[in-house]
Amino acid sequence: MENTFRDVNIALVNELAKVSAAIGVDVLEAIRLANKHPRVRLHAPGPGVGGHCIAVDPYFIIEKAPDLTPLIATARHVNRSMPFFVLEQVGKLVEPHAAHKVAVFGLAYKGNVDDVRESPALEIAQLLTEQGYRVYAHDPHVRREAVPFELYSAEDALKGAQCAVVLTDHDEFKLLPESLLRLMARQVVLDTKNCVRLEEGSAAVLYNYGNLHRLNTVPALAVSSGFRA
Numbered sequence: 001m002e003n004t005f006r007d008v009n010i011a012l013v014n015e016l017a018k019v020s021a022a023i024g025v026d027v028l029e030a031i032r033l034a035n036k037h038p039r040v041r042l043h044a045p046g047p048g049v050g051g052h053c054i055a056v057d058p059y060f061i062i063e064k065a066p067d068l069t070p071l072i073a074t075a076r077h078v079n080r081s082m083p084f085f086v087l088e089q090v091g092k093l094v095e096p097h098a099a100h101k102v103a104v105f106g107l108a109y110k111g112n113v114d115d116v117r118e119s120p121a122l123e124i125a126q127l128l129t130e131q132g133y134r135v136y137a138h139d140p141h142v143r144r145e146a147v148p149f150e151l152y153s154a155e156d157a158l159k160g161a162q163c164a165v166v167l168t169d170h171d172e173f174k175l176l177p178e179s180l181l182r183l184m185a186r187q188v189v190l191d192t193k194n195c196v197r198l199e200e201g202s203a204a205v206l207y208n209y210g211n212l213h214r215l216n217t218v219p220a221l222a223v224s225s226g227f228r229a
Contacts (some may be wrong), residue, residue: 003054003056008075014046018085045194048124050109052115058075058076089190090102096132101134101160103136103164104125104136104167126148137149154180159183162184163221175199
């Protein structure tokens with residue numbers, strides 16, 4: 001019940017994030033204001049739910065009484081949909097093509113651990129690959145043998161990339177130095193964990209759940225396009 005409670009509440013903010021992106025609202029600011037209420041503590045939206053507890057335990061309750069658990073089942077559906085939502089946002093920045101390199105930062109299901117069980121980051125990396133992007137993954141905590149992808153250094157992952165997608169809030173990702181971002185072909189960062197800060201004066205463009213609505217007006221990088229955000 002504890003883990004189901006958490007899953008349902010995470011689904012609420014993930015759904016609010018989708019609504020906010022569609023109607024032009026900064027959901028992070030809205031959550032900050034809502035949390036001023038002494039009995040409200042909304043989570044932050046993210047790329048999905050992972051781990052062997054929250055992402056799994058609700059199904060045990062659903063299995064026992066499927067006709068009596070529409071709320072729990074819907075929460076699972078919402079959280080399972082988030083990798084596809086992230087994929088959609090990447091597509092607004094960079095059209096799928098083998099010529100387009102995407103750097104994926106983080107494969108673990110949460111920050112500062114090496115655990116990839118049920119990780120939405122792994123699913124997103126796989127979806128990006130299936131869509132046709134060249135995916136270069138970097139995770140300083142995850143062992144190579146634990147994932148079905150090659151792992152690269154931060155420098156190699158970012159070099160020539162048209163977009164960087166942050167999927168795990170490792171401490172190492174909370175400040176992306178300009179010296180690294182300059183290696184990119186196009187300095188655009190999509191932060192799905194709302195954790196990244198850029199150096200003052202950085203030329204990079206940072207998107208997170210607070211300003212996803214702006215992607216609706218950004219032309220995606222096409223194969224022949226010289227567009228730079």
